[in-house]
Structure formats: structure tokens, C-alpha cells
Amino acid sequence: MLMSETRLEAGRYWRSGAGKGWERKGNLVFFDCAGGFLRLAVLCGHCLRVTFNPDHRPTERPSVAVVNMPSCEAFTVEQTDDRIMLRTDELTVEVAKETARIKISDSQGHVLSEDADDLGWGRRTVRCTKVMDEEMHFYGLGEKTGFLDKRGRKYLLWNTDVPVHTPTKDPLYKSIPLLLCFRGEWATGTFIDYTGRIWFDLGVEAHDRYGFEVENRELDYYFIYGPDLKRIITTYTGLTGRIELPPLWALGYQQSRWGYYPEAVVRNLAATFRQKDIPCDVIYLDIDYMDGYRVFTWDRERFPDPGRLMADLRAQGFKIVTIVNPGVKKDPDYEVYVEGVRRNLFCRWVTGEVYHGRVWPGEAAFPDFTKEETRAWWAEKHHALLGNGVAGIWNDMNEPSDFSSPSENRMLATVPDDLMVENDGHPCPFGRVHNAYGLQMCRSTHEAFRRLRPGERPFILTRAAYAGIQRYAAVWTGDNCSWWEHLAMSLPLHMNIGLSGVPFVGGDVGGFKEDSTPELFARWVQVGAFTPFFRAHSMYNTRPHEPWAWGPRVEEICRRYIKLRYALLPYLYNEFYRASQTGLPIMRPLVLDYPEDERTHNLNGEFLWGESFLVAPVTQPGVVKQCVYLPEGVWFDYWTDRRYEGKNDYLVDAPLEILPLFVKAGAIIPSVPAVNYVGEKQPEFLQLDVSPDAHGTARYTFYEDDGLTQRYREGEYNLIDFSCRASGEGLLFRIEPVVMGYSSGRKSYRLRFHGLPWAWEINGMEVPAEFGFRVDRGIIEIEIPDEGQAVNI
Ligand code: GLC
Numbered sequence: 087m088l089m090s091e092t093r094l095e096a097g098r099y100w101r102s103g104a105g106k107g108w109e110r111k112g113n114l115v116f117f118d119c120a121g122g123f124l125r126l127a128v129l130c131g132h133c134l135r136v137t138f139n140p141d142h143r144p145t146e147r148p149s150v151a152v153v154n155m156p157s158c159e160a161f162t163v164e165q166t167d168d169r170i171m172l173r174t175d176e177l178t179v180e181v182a183k184e185t186a187r188i189k190i191s192d193s194q195g196h197v198l199s200e201d202a203d204d205l206g207w208g209r210r211t212v213r214c215t216k217v218m219d220e221e222m223h224f225y226g227l228g229e230k231t232g233f234l235d236k237r238g239r240k241y242l243l244w245n246t247d248v249p250v251h252t253p254t255k256d257p258l259y260k261s262i263p264l265l266l267c268f269r270g271e272w273a274t275g276t277f278i279d280y281t282g283r284i285w286f287d288l289g290v291e292a293h294d295r296y297g298f299e300v301e302n303r304e305l306d307y308y309f310i311y312g313p314d315l316k317r318i319i320t321t322y323t324g325l326t327g328r329i330e331l332p333p334l335w336a337l338g339y340q341q342s343r344w345g346y347y348p349e350a351v352v353r354n355l356a357a358t359f360r361q362k363d364i365p366c367d368v369i370y371l372d373i374d375y376m377d378g379y380r381v382f383t384w385d386r387e388r389f390p391d392p393g394r395l396m397a398d399l400r401a402q403g404f405k406i407v408t409i410v411n412p413g414v415k416k417d418p419d420y421e422v423y424v425e426g427v428r429r430n431l432f433c434r435w436v437t438g439e440v441y442h443g444r445v446w447p448g449e450a451a452f453p454d455f456t457k458e459e460t461r462a463w464w465a466e467k468h469h470a471l472l473g474n475g476v477a478g479i480w481n482d483m484n485e486p487s488d489f490s491s492p493s494e495n496r497m498l499a500t501v502p503d504d505l506m507v508e509n510d511g512h513p514c515p516f517g518r519v520h521n522a523y524g525l526q527m528c529r530s531t532h533e534a535f536r537r538l539r540p541g542e543r544p545f546i547l548t549r550a551a552y553a554g555i556q557r558y559a560a561v562w563t564g565d566n567c568s569w570w571e572h573l574a575m576s577l578p579l580h581m582n583i584g585l586s587g588v589p590f591v592g593g594d595v596g597g598f599k600e601d602s603t604p605e606l607f608a609r610w611v612q613v614g615a616f617t618p619f620f621r622a623h624s625m626y627n628t629r630p631h632e633p634w635a636w637g638p639r640v641e642e643i644c645r646r647y648i649k650l651r652y653a654l655l656p657y658l659y660n661e662f663y664r665a666s667q668t669g670l671p672i673m674r675p676l677v678l679d680y681p682e683d684e685r686t687h688n689l690n691g692e693f694l695w696g697e698s699f700l701v702a703p704v705t706q707p708g709v710v711k712q713c714v715y716l717p718e719g720v721w722f723d724y725w726t727d728r729r730y731e732g733k734n735d736y737l738v739d740a741p742l743e744i745l746p747l748f749v750k751a752g753a754i755i756p757s758v759p760a761v762n763y764v765g766e767k768q769p770e771f772l773q774l775d776v777s778p779d780a781h782g783t784a785r786y787t788f789y790e791d792d793g794l795t796q797r798y799r800e801g802e803y804n805l806i807d808f809s810c811r812a813s814g815e816g817l818l819f820r821i822e823p824v825v826m827g828y829s830s831g832r833k834s835y836r837l838r839f840h841g842l843p844w845a846w847e848i849n850g851m852e853v854p855a856e857f858g859f860r861v862d863r864g865i866i867e868i869e870i871p872d873e874g875q876a877v878n879i
Contacts, residue, residue, distance in 0.1 A: 108170055108181075113157040115172060116143060119186040121205070129156045131175040132311040133321050136188065139304045140207050147306075148510055149279050150522045150529075151326045151553035177311055190274075190309060198274050198311060199267075202295045205305065212305045215297030221269045223687050224288045224296070225315070225675070228262025228551065228586045229563060231255050234578040234675055235688040236288050243284040245521050245550045247487035247499055249565060250599070253575065259485055259564045260551040261521040262586040264322055265298070268315060270681065275310035275318035277325070281522040281552060302518065315585070315678055316670060323587045323669025327557035331666055332590065333543045334793030335405055335764040336478065336560070337620070337658055338367030339648045342407075342594075345626035347374040348388035349395050355632070356404050360762060364633050364645050365652045367763045369399070370480060370623070371408045379447035380415045382422055382470040396475030403763030405477035407545065410468075412486050412527055413450030416442055422467060426451060431460040433505045433516060441505050443488035452486055452501055455526035456519050457508035461533060468534035478545030479531050481559065484524035485550045524550025528558040541795055547619070553587070556669075560590035560619045568597025568628070573610055574705035578690045580617060584671025589662070591673065592619030601629045604636035605707055605742060608643040612745035613703045615647040616695045618662075618672045643743055652760035656772065656790070660756065661696035663789040672696055680717040683733070689715065698753035699724075702738075702746040712740040720751035722777050727840055727864065751841065752779035754786035754808050764793065771834040771869070774808060776819070777841055782812035791828050801827040812842055821877040832872045837879075839866040 106118045117124040122140035129135060133156075137144040161174040165183075172179040177198075180189045187201035202215040224236040231253055232239055243261035251258060263278040265286065276298075278284055283301040298307075308325065310318045341359070346352050352369060359366040375392075377383040384392050396406055414423050414432070426432050432440045432451040442449045453460050471479065488501045503517030519526075528548050535544035546559035555561060563579055566572040576593045583591045595614035596602045602610070602624075611633065614620045624631035633644035651658075661672040671678070674694045676686035692702040692715065700721065702714040719732045724747035730736055738746050749755065754776050758769035778784045791803035805824040810817070819837060841864075870877060 108163070108165075110163055113159050113161075115163060115170075117170070117181060117186065121186070121207075124181070124186055126172065126179065126181075128158045128161050128172070128174060129308070129325075130158045130321075131160070132177060132317070133325075134177070134179065134190075134309045135306070136309060137304065137306045138186075138205055138212070140212075141303065144304060144306070148512065150281065150525055151277075151279055153327045153554065153557070154325055156324075190311070192272065192311065192313070196272060198272065199276075199309060202297070207303065211299050211301050212303060213297060213299035214305060214307075215292075215295045218289050218294055218296045219269075222296070223268045223677075224265060225268060225582055225677075226262070226264045226266040226275070226586045227286065227582065228264070228553075228588070229258045229260040229561075229579060229583055231258065231575065232578070233688060234581060234677075234690050236582075238289055240288070240290045241286045243286070243521060245485040245500075245524060245552075247483065247485050247564075250567060251564075251572075253571070259549050260524075260555075260561065260583070262551065262553050262555075262583070262588070263298075264553060264586045266315060266318060266585060267296070268677065268681070268687070270684075270687075271313065273312040273315045273318060273681075275308075275312075275322055277308040277310065277322055277553065279306050279308065279553070282518040282520060314681060316668075319585060319587060319671070320669050323556070326554040326587060328587075328669045329556045329589055329662070329666050331543060331662060331791070331798065332560070333545055334655065334659055335367040336545045337618075337655055337662070338764050339365055339651065340368035340370065340407070340619075340621035341366055341632065342370035342372070342621055342623035343626070343631060344372040344624070345374065346371060347385075349390070352395065353398070356399055356402055358632070358634065360402060362634055362641070362645070363762075364641075365648050365760060365762050367403065368405045368407055368478070368621070370621070371406060373409055373411070373446055375408060378415065379411075379445075380417070380420055380422070381410055381413070382467045383420075384470070384474075392474040392476075396477075400475065403766055406475070407478035407480050407547065408471050408476050409480045409482050410471070410531070411445060411481075411483040412452055412455075412523075413443065413445035413447060413483065413488075414453065415447035416449040416451060417447075423451065425463070426453060429459070429463065431457065431463055433501060433507055436504065436506050441501060442490075443486075443501055444490035445483060445487060452488075453527075454507050455523060455530055456510060458510055460508075461526065461530035464527075464530040465534035465537055468531065468538060472534060472538045478547065479534070481524065481527050481531055481546060481548040481550075484527045484548060485520075486523050522552045524548055525552040525555050525558070528555060532558040541797075543794065543796065551588070556588045556590070560592070561588055562619060562621065562623075563591070563593040565598045565625075566594050567599040568602035568606060568624075569600070570606060570706055572597060573606065573613065573703075574691070576613070577693060577703070577705070578675075580673050581671070581675040581693055584618075584673050585675070585678070587669055589665040589670070589672045590618050592617040592621060594623040595620065596622050596624060596631045598623055599625050599628070602631060603707075604640040607631070607633075607636050608640045608742055609704050611644045611647050613701075613705075615651040615745075616673070616693075616699070616701045616703075618658075620651060639742070646743070647745070649760035653757045654755070655764070656756040656758055656788070657696065657698075659793065660789050664696075676700075676717055683717050685715055686717060698750050698755060700748040700750070702748070704740050704745070710739070710741050711737050712746050714738050714746050714748070716748060720780055721748040722751065722841055723747075724749055729841060749775075749777050749840075751777050752784050753777050754784050754810065756786070756788055768831045770832065771836045772832055772872070773836040773838060775838045775840060776808075776810050778810055778812045778839070783810060785809040787824070790830055798828075801825075804828045804830065810839075812839070817842070817879070819877075819879045823874065823876060826874060830872075834869050834871050837868045837870065839868075840864075842866060
């Protein structure tokens with residue numbers, strides 16, 4: 087099985103095997119093999135690091151992805167005639183002495199991972215193949231085209247600026263080498279920590295093998311055992327870090343277009359949102375705000391007084407996010423360029439000359455973000471933006487894109503592999519760190535916020551990414567087109583990015599290139615309202631793409647769904663809190679929560695939005711009825727409260743106004759009245775929509791804080807448990823404060839009970855005078871004061 091583009095001759099492959107000896111040191115076990123050196127590190131009972139080097143014992147290399155490296159010594163090593171066996175409390179790892187092939191089993195004897203072949207080295211690569219059986223499904227790998235299950239595809243991880251991605255286009259902008267192998271009862275994760283090229287073959291060349299090949303001499307990967315997918319993602323994000331809580335406004339609606347200039351256009355756009363009563367928190371400025379595309383400058387004709395503009399817009403509740411590209415214009419009169427050259431902060435040829443590629447400003451140099459001094463310098467430069475009141479930074483073109491390479495081969499549309507970079511004291515050719523360029527840029531941007539806006543939460547959006555990006559930035563999926571196909575494709579795309587440890591994900595709503603249609607735009611906004619990141623963006627040469635550009639019917643649909651998003655912000659924010667604790671995605675495939683249900687294993691057209699909602703969007707024109715699969719449990723139609731038994735398919739109404747949306751029985755959904763922008767007014771009450779399950783129970787833990795500052799880290803937050811028990815005898819609802827470190831200013835809770843079978847019987851019943859009480863279309867509504875104390879009703 088060969089994956090790399092350059093076919094390697096079989097004879098060049100070395101055998102890894104014929105183990106000569108082994109030695110244990112703490113949590114490490116070293117094996118000397120005829121073909122190289124293997125090191126196993128035990129990180130915990132269900133996670134191992136496997137490192138193979140043909141030339142010498144592996145040494146610790148700095149990793150930009152792994153920020154926490156646990157170590158566990160609770161394991162035994164023993165040997166038999168032909169193998170060395172390492173046992174943790176959950177795994178048995180067998181290394182064959184003859185071949186150094188590795189086989190890993192769980193305590194019930196399931197073989198979780200088994201090398202199908204000896205490791206093989208070619209001149210430039212090393213490859214590893216594993217046994218694959220009929221039952222295996224593959225997820226993860228970050229941003230890849232195709233369906234949820236990646237089985238039967240080959241992929242290359244190599245960050246690339248892709249003008250148009252068709253169904254089999256590969257690679258795209260982001261590389262997250264986390265491969266999830268799911269087999270129903272159990273799942274495993276393999277994370278290959280390498281920032282150069284990696285090829286994956288998931289059963290293409292051989293029907294019974296999967297594998298990966300890296301363009302390096304050393305192979306370094308982490309093996310993570312589930313048994314469920316959730317624990318793999320939590321363990322993986324334990325290694326690579328989890329998302330920080332974003333500012334709450336970044337979960338609001340965001341409006342972008344390449345071409346919002348001059349200042350009057352931006353002011354008018356902002357005014358139109360308010361006048362049309364369509365909530366919006368963020369407006370983006372694309373490359374046109376800069377002076378000749380010089381990064382960290384302003385075009386003073388188009389934006390004469392950026393500070394004043396930001397302040398005026400801020401007064402209306404708008405935050406401005408500006409684009410920042412890595413390419414620094416070659417211009418002897420431009421301070422950023424001159425300084426970068428003088429201080430040796432740009433990527434260079436091996437001969438020492440600065441490399442110049444070609445991007446928006448024409449000839450440009452590329453900062454060497456692998457160097458700490460460059461990251462600190464770049465961070466300081468953000469003063470020109472953050473110092474003027476810019477609220478967030480949009481890092482684009484950071485694959486990095488370079489138009490100077492032969493344009494007919496977009497694979498090469500990046501800087502040459504053989505430039506030299508500093509790599510924080512371990513200089514190497516660019517090709518080895520290519521996939522981390524965007525992450526390193528975001529790391530520097532994150533540093534900018536830390537320096538220039540201490541106390542505030544950063545908001546950074548990036549196009550290119552590598553494993554660990556969730557620590558610094560939200561991601562969007564680059565230049566899509568206003569095609570129905572791209573709307574449909576975005577669902578598995580976003581879900582797999584989420585499974586790869588990056589919960590804050592979204593795509594250009596409405597499509598970036600080409601003209602959307604009213605129907606497509608309406609359907610896209612419905613999906614966007616339920617993606618973690620919600621931004622409409624379009625290219626300068628397309629027709630107007632704002633929510634009001636499609637006639638009154640679509641405008642009303644946009645208003646309705648954007649308002650719904652704002653109403654549900656407490657729920658969404660809670661999901662971000664959970665993601666920050668567990669690493670689990672917010673927009674998630676059904677297989678994550680219903681792994682035993684085969685129907686979920688490659689379900690592409692539906693997703694869960696957090697734990698309690700199921701979204702089944704329409705992604706084709708002309709559809710007014712939608713076939714929806716509901717997994718186990720009881721589900722309620724969000725719009726009609728109709729009750730559905732799960733593990734069934736249903737044909738539901740889906741006229742253009744309706745996004746099929748379901749609430750899981752047992753859920754408690756927090757919401758507030760929609761506002762024009764986050765923080766416009768403090769909500770007076772928190773609504774809790776309670777849908778008891780078949781046993782009459784529901785529960786929820788609610789998180790809240792100021793949504794803006796870092797004070798939550800010092801304990802300024804609340805955690806409140808809500809629980810409900812309904813039975814023939816009555817209803818018990820409890821509010822139990824767990825942590826009360828934040829003063830929310832809320833006056834009351836509005837409880838709404840759905841689906842209570844005996845609702846009509848208590849209609850008109852007398853209730854204590856201090857409770858507001860009414861029954862509305864079968865929903866019992868009770869208003870109770872919030873005095874920050876435990877309440878039982
Ligand atoms: C790239 C980005 C796109 C942006 C354009 C101009 O194509 O992906 O979002 O609008 O550059 O900056």
C-alpha cells in the first residue's frame with residue numbers, strides 16, 4: 087500500500103523488526119530493532135505514544151500540538167520467546183521481536199490495532215499500515231471533503247488554499263491528523279503529531295488495511311483507546327488543549343463581505359440591521375480596509391478615523407473584526423517590512439536571503455512564526471488594530487497561500503518546502519512545519535490579545551489550522567460556493583472538524599462564491615443559526631447577500647432564525663462551557679451519542695446541537711417535506727410540541743419557513759428574549775423549557791458568567807442544577823445553586839413544562855399567589871422569582 091505521490095521502490099523499504107533488546111525507564115520502554123529504534127511511552131492506561139526512528143533513539147522534539155503530556159508508570163513488561171508484552175490496566179501491547187509489529191488489545195481480548203506490515207522507510211517517508219475489518223468506520227481528520235465516514239478514501243494532510251472544493255477535492259485548508267476508528271462496541275484514535283505531509287489510505291489500495299505515511303524519517307503517533315468516541319476526544323484534547331470560553335458576542339450573528347468599504351457603507355450596513363430589527367453583533371472588514379493591502383495599516387481615504395468609527399459602532403452594539411494576512415508587502419517605505427527584514431523575522435532561503443512570494447499586496451515576505459521573536463513582534467503590531475477598538479482578528483491566507491507558484495497546480499500554491507525556518511531553536515526546512523504555519527500565526531495573534539487587551543477574551547478566526555488550533559481560534563471552512571451541494575457537504579465537514587477537537591466551527595453562510603438564491607440563502611441561514619460559528623460572507627463580485635437582499639419572505643425567515651439563535655444563546659453558551667471542559671463538539675454527529683445505533687454510523691444530513699437538539703436541515707431546493715431519522719428516546723417537534731418515538735423515520739413538514747428541529751425528552755432548555763446584540767439589555771428572566779422524559783424526569787446544569795472578561799477564571803461564574811420530576815401525583819422542580827460566584831441581575835425564572843400528559847387536569851388549578859401561572863396550548867408556564875437560593879416547587 088503506497089500513498090505518497092512519489093512511488094517508492096519496494097526494495098528501499100527497511101524492515102523494522104528483529105528486536106535485539108529492550109529496556110524500561112520510568113514510563114518509557116525502548117526497543118532496539120534491526121531496522122531502527124522504537125520507543126513506547128505510556129501516558130495513561132488507555133493512551134500510548136509510539137515513536138519509531140530508523141537512525142537513533144527518539145529524542146523529545148518540541149510539539150506545537152501537545153501541551154500536556156501525562157505519564158503513567160502503572161504497567162508491567164514481560165517477554166515470551168517471540169514477543170514483549172506491556173500491560174496497563176486497560177490495554178495489552180504486544181511487540182513482536184522478529185518484526186517489531188505492534189498489536190494492541192483491550193482487556194476482553196478485542197484486537198484494537200494491529201500492524202499489517204513491518205514499518206517501511208523510503209527515501210523520504212515512513213509508513214505504517216494496520217489491519218482493517220468490515221466493521222470499521224473512520225471519522226475525524228479535521229477538514230476533509232466527503233461524507234462523515236471516511237472509509238474508502240485517501241487523503242493528504244497539507245494545508246492548501248483551495249479556490250473551489252468539489253466532492254473529492256483534497257487537500258483543503260486545515261490538517262488535523264487525528265484518525266478515529268470506530269467499530270460499534272469500541273473505538274480508537276490515532277493522532278500523528280507531524281506538521282509536514284501525511285497521507286492516509288483508508289482501505290483504497292487494500293480492502294483489509296488502513297494506514298498512514300509521513301514525509302519524515304521519524305514516525306511519532308499517539309494511540310488512544312475509547313472504548314467510546316467521547317473518551318478519545320476528551321483524551322486527545324487533554325493532550326492538545328481545549329477551547330477557551332469565547333466572548334458571548336462571538337456566538338451572535340456576524341455579517342461579512344469582501345467589499346464593505348468605505349466607512350459610510352459600514353455605517354449604513356450597521357444602521358440597516360437595527361432598522362430592520364435583525365440582530366447582529368459583528369461586522370467584518372476584509373482586505374480593502376488596508377492601505378494597499380499592507381498589513382496593520384488603514385486606508386485613510388476609505389477609513390479616515392477608524393477609532394471613531396469603532397466607537398460609534400460599538401455604541402450601537404457592533405464589534406468590528408478585521409482581516410490580517412501573513413504576507414507583508416515588499417516595500418522599502420513600509421515599516422513592518424523594513425523592521426521584519428532588519429530583525430531577521432521573515433522566512434528565508436537556505437542562502438539567507440528573504441523569500442518573496444506573491445499575495446494580495448504583490449511581492450511579499452512571510453513572517454517566520456516558528457520563531458518566538460517573530461510571534462512577539464507580530465503580536466505588538468496588532469496595536470494598529472486592537473488599539474483602534476477592533477474587537478477580533480480574522481487570520482486568512484495562512485496555509486500560507488502564495489500565488490507566485492505555478493497556478494495550474496494549486497498543490498504548489500504555497501511557499502517552497504526548502505525555505506529555512508527557526509523552529510524555536512530547531513531550525514528546519516519549511517516543509518516540515520508547513521501545516522502548523524496557521525496555528526503559529528494564531529498563537530501570535532492570541533498573544534496580541536493577551537498583551538494589548540488583558541482581561542478580555544480574544545476572538546480569532548482562522549482558515550488554516552493544525553491539531554491544537556482550538557486553544558487559539560475559531561475556524562471557518564474557507565471559500566465555499568453558493569451551491570446546494572456545498573450546503574449539504576458542510577454538515578459532515580463541520581461534524582468531522584468537531585470530532586477532531588475543534589468545536590468552534592462554521593462556514594460562509596449563503597456561500598462565498600457565486601450568487602445565492604433566496605431559497606438557498608434561507609435554508610443556509612437556518613443551518614447557520616445552529617452552527618457554533620455563525621457568519622454570512624460573500625465575494626465582492628456576487629449579488630448582494632445580506633439577509634434583506636432576497637425579498638420580504640426570506641428577510642422574515644432570516645429575522646426569525648437569527649432571533650431564535652439569540653434566544654437560545656444561554657443554551658449555546660452552556661455547550662461552549664461543556665466543550666471547554668470536555669473537548670466534545672457542539673455540532674455533533676449522531677454516532678457520538680448513539681453509537682450502538684447503526685443508522686447513525688454514516689448519517690450525514692442530521693446533527694445534534696449540543697445534547698438536547700436534533701437538527702435535520704433541508705439541503706435541496708423545492709423540498710417541503712423532510713425525512714428525518716430520530717434515534718432512541720422520545721423527541722418533541724420544537725415548533726409544534728408533537729411527540730415522536732425514536733428509532734423511527736418520519737416524514738415531517740418543512741416548508742421554507744421551517745427547519746426540522748427536535749428536542750430530546752428529558753431536556754431543559756434555557757433561553758432569553760432575543761435582543762439586537764449581546765449585552766443590549768440584561769435579561770430579566772431566564773426561560774426554562776422543560777420536556778420530561780418517559781419517566782417524568784429532566785435535568786440540566788446551567789453555567790453562566792459575564793460572557794466577556796477573564797473573571798470567570800477567578801471564580802466569577804454560576805453553576806446551577808435544575809431538575810424536574812413529574813408524576814401522576816404532581817410535579818417537583820428543583821433549582822439548586824452549586825457555585826454562585828457571579829451576580830446575574832436576573833429577577834425570575836420562567837418555567838415552561840412541555841408534554842405533561844395531565845396538563846389539562848390542572849388547568850385552572852389554584853396555585854400559590856406568588857407564582858405567575860398559565861396554561862398555553864398544553865404548556866404549563868410558571869414564573870418564580872430568582873433569589874439565588876435553592877427552590878423546590
Ligand atoms: C480569501 C478568503 C476570503 C476573503 C478573500 C479576500 O479568499 O478565504 O474569505 O474574503 O480571501 O480577503
